[in-house]
């Protein structure tokens with residue numbers, strides 16, 4: 001959608017009460033964090049603490065958007081055959097989609113070699129491919145059918161086509177060691193639904209690992225351009241306040257990339273203590289939230 005169309009739609013909807021409700025939990029009350037383009041607002045839900053943009057999208061629009069309109073440069077531009085061959089030959093090393101940092105973080109968090117990993121929101125499969133090459137037994141999901149198909153056909157990605165149906169099935173229950181997502185939860189209508197389904201598919205003590213644009217007050221205080229991180233394409237803006245509410249029963253860690261997870265932090269995660277630790281002062285653009293669920 002063009003900027004003008006987005007603005008017009010926002011103007012039409014900005015007094016629609018349904019489009020002011022929290023997309024995560026449906027609650028009515030929220031507080032204003034920031035206003036942009038006169039009619040669009042970033043608000044924090046009083047109930048679930050998630051920051052979200054209003055007017056919100058109608059539920060059916062999300063899937064449509066990701067299948068037809070979502071374009072974020074390299075993330076969604078599927079490469080031509082020669083470019084893909086080159087990327088595979090170098091194992092994506094040194095490219096914009098090099099996952100070696102994420103793989104290193106998973107190892108630091110204590111994910112064992114051969115761990116069963118679910119890659120939620122895998123786009124065209126570059127990350128799932130690298131996880132598999134690093135020895136993780138990887139299963140993936142991507143909402144965009146063309147990108148999912150590209151990963152399956154060209155990168156050997158193993159993917160489920162209907163995440164909710166799979167996650168609710170008896171064969172998925174308690175099967176995964178790691179539930180991973182990078183730059184996905186800020187796009188979905190209800191991150192709490194995804195967390196609940198992650199809890200279902202993870203084995204007891206399994207790792208929930210999410211990287212998101214850093215919505216923390218600490219980062220906002222040092223970034224003059226943080227406002228660009230919410231809007232049409234990023235309807236949610238996630239921070240430790242939300243994750244603390246959503247994962248209140250699990251030990252959880254927060255950090256800003258690049259993170260280092262020491263023995264004490266690893267030990268805390270396995271302690272069962274339902275509280276949180278901060279790895280640093282959260283002042284860079286990417287936030288890690290890691291928790292051991294159940």
Ligand SMILES: [Zn+2]
Nearest residue numbers: 022025045048
């Ligand atoms: Zn809410």
